[in-house]
Structure formats: C-alpha cells, structure tokens
Amino acid sequence: MYIKRYSTLVLRIALSLVFFWFGINQLADINSWTSLVPEFVKNIMPDTTVILINGVFDTLIGLFLLLGLFTRIVGLIAFIHLVPIAINLGYSPSAVGILAWQLLHYHYFSQEVIN
Numbered sequence: 701m702y703i704k705r706y707s708t709l710v711l712r713i714a715l716s717l718v719f720f721w722f723g724i725n726q727l728a729d730i731n732s733w734t735s736l737v738p739e740f741v742k743n744i745m746p747d748t749t750v751i752l753i754n755g756v757f758d759t760l761i762g763l764f765l766l767l768g769l770f771t772r773i774v775g776l777i778a779f780i781h782l783v784p785i786a787i788n789l790g791y792s793p794s795a796v797g798i799l800a801w802q803l804l805h806y807h808y809f810s811q812e813v814i815n
C-alpha cells in the first residue's frame with residue numbers, strides 16, 4: 701500500500717530532476733552539447749540556438765513536473781520531446797536510456813489517467 705501510494709510521486713520527482721539537470725547543464729555549457737545537434741537542424745538555425753532553446757525547454761519541463769503543475773500535459777510533451785532525440789542518437793547506450801525514460805513516462809501517464 702505504501703509503495704503504491706508514493707511510487708508515482710517518486711517517479712515524477714525523479715523524472716523532473718533529470719529534465720531539470722539536463723536543461724541547466726545545456727544552459728551552463730552550450731558548446732559541449734552542440735555536437736549532438738543533427739546536421740539538417742544546423743541548416744535551419746545555429747546549433748547554439750537549438751541547445752539554448754532545448755535547455756530552456758528541458759528546464760521548464762523539469763520545473764513543471766517538480767512542482768506538479770499540468771503533469772499529464774507536460775509529461776506527454778516530455779515524452780514526445782524524447783522521441784526525436786532517441787531517433788537521432790540511434791542505437792546506443794544513451795538512446796536505450798532515453799527509451800527507458802520514455803517507458804517510465806508511459807507508466808506514469810497510465811497511472812495518472814487511471815487514478
């Protein structure tokens with residue numbers, strides 16, 4: 701009973717901290733992340749701009765999830781946000797980790813919608 705009661709809260713906080721951490725790291729050191737921007741995106745806008753936007757986006761997702769604001773909508777946006785990132789990374793340990801986070805998102809949403 702205790703685990704069921706707090707598991708979604710712990711999962712939400714953990715997911716929020718991961719997004720918040722990635723967002724802050726992207727904003728603190730933009731140039732370290734530019735190698736991850738796909739070439740076709742670099743043709744549309746500068747890679748530093750993409751990282752800046754993504755860093756703000758990830759930070760806001762983390763903040764909203766941490767505060768429990770609009771969790772279903774923000775979680776769904778976060779889930780969708782991770783899909784092109786995982787596709788861009790291809791089959792690698794990073795992409796497998798992102799897939800694991802996506803599955804956790806799915807689990808969280810199914811619990812939130814059901815309860």
